[in-house]
Amino acid sequence: xxxxxxxxxxxxxxxxxxxxxxxxxxxxxxxxxxxxxxxxxxxxxxxxxxxxxxxxxxxxxxxxxxxxxxxxxxxxxxxxxxxxxxxxxxxxxxxxxxxxxxxxxxxxxxxxxxxxxxxxxxxxx
Amino acid sequence: xxxxxxxxxxxxxxxxxxxxxxxxxxxxxxxxxxxxxxxxxxxxxxxxxxxxxxxxxxxxxxxxxxxxxxxxxxxxxxxxxxxxxxxxxxxxxxxxxxxxxxxxxxxxxxxxxxxxxxxxxxxxxxxxxxxxxxxxxxxxxxxxxx
Ligand code: HEM
Numbered sequence: 001x002x003x004x005x006x007x008x009x010x011x012x013x014x015x016x017x018x019x020x021x022x023x024x025x026x027x028x029x030x031x032x033x034x035x036x037x038x039x040x041x042x043x044x045x046x047x048x049x050x051x052x053x054x055x056x057x058x059x060x061x062x063x064x065x066x067x068x069x070x071x072x073x074x075x076x077x078x079x080x081x082x083x084x085x086x087x088x089x090x091x092x093x094x095x096x097x098x099x100x101x102x103x104x105x106x107x108x109x110x111x112x113x114x115x116x117x118x119x120x121x122x123x124x125x
Numbered sequence: 126x127x128x129x130x131x132x133x134x135x136x137x138x139x140x141x142x143x144x145x146x147x148x149x150x151x152x153x154x155x156x157x158x159x160x161x162x163x164x165x166x167x168x169x170x171x172x173x174x175x176x177x178x179x180x181x182x183x184x185x186x187x188x189x190x191x192x193x194x195x196x197x198x199x200x201x202x203x204x205x206x207x208x209x210x211x212x213x214x215x216x217x218x219x220x221x222x223x224x225x226x227x228x229x230x231x232x233x234x235x236x237x238x239x240x241x242x243x244x245x246x247x248x249x250x251x252x253x254x255x256x257x258x259x260x261x262x263x264x265x266x267x268x269x270x271x
Contacts, residue, residue, distance in 0.1 A: 023216065026209070026216075033205055033206065037241045037244065038244075041244055041245065043182060043186075046256070047260075047264065048260075050181070051181050051263065057177060057180070066171075066177070070171070073163060077164070080152075081157065083153075084153050084156060087153065088153075114171070114172065117172065117176065121175065121176050121177055121178045124178075
């Protein structure tokens with residue numbers, strides 16, 4: 001009983017936490033998509049109805065939440081490519097943890113580049 | 126620490142189409158397509174030009190006056206909803222212990238998915254970029270009311 005599992009592809013380490021993040025981001029994006037299809041459908045009601053609702057996307061609170069949404073989509077999408085690489089690429093399991101950190105790095109850099117631009121629009125006049 | 130997996134005593138019999146495998150494959154085919162569709166969607170709508178500030182009825186009209194963006198958004202609508210719903214089904218299967226609960230949740234998920242695909246598809250194809258009687262300042266510059 002002295003054996004301490006060092007973690008496997010799926011347990012304990014990067015493999016598990018990437019899965020947790022993938023799942024949480026997937027659920028978050030899913031519920032946003034439900035709302036987003038409905039708010040876009042308002043273009044079929046009237047220009048006024050659509051414009052009133054879409055204005056709420058430009059408020060500070062929702063504007064900040066959009067950074068999280070963009071980050072979640074970026075992470076989920078890029079990590080999805082990582083999952084596909086693990087499944088289909090013969091070296092996928094060997095590089096899965098490197099690929100995870102690449103996914104995190106690209107996500108962080110992209111969100112960092114997007115944030116000042118987006119916040120200037122949300123908080124600017 | 127190696128794990129020995131016993132040889133299955135009874136081989137899988139294949140009488141039915143393997144839907145679970147097709148679902149698994151669909152997630153991996155739709156994923157890369159969604160990367161192209163969604164990342165472009167985000168760049169065009171949130172990065173280029175004035176980003177979120179520029180989004181209003183006239184902006185949408187300008188995009189959907191072009192069949193290119195109609196088809197783009199249609200593909201995104203169908204793929205994202207089916208991918209997302211199938212992903213949610215996987216999660217429900219993981220956590221819903223009782224058969225009844227699992228059935229109810231899965232049925233609800235696919236019903237919502239079908240409803241939103243229908244609604245979104247109708248919206249894209251019955252959309253009028255220059256609706257009659259709308260006030261001119263809300264419409265795109267190419268509308269005759271301008
Ligand atoms: C941007 C491109 C996307 C890529 C490359 C991608 C990739 C993937 C892949 C490969 C899986 C399967 C993971 C597995 O079987 O272990 C998955 C699961 C999932 N995806 Fe996506 N996806 C994308 C966009 C989306 C969108 C837009 C939504 C929401 C509408 C979404 C929601 C989900 C959900 C809920 C799961 C299930 C997660 C789980 O089982 O833990 N994905 N995604």
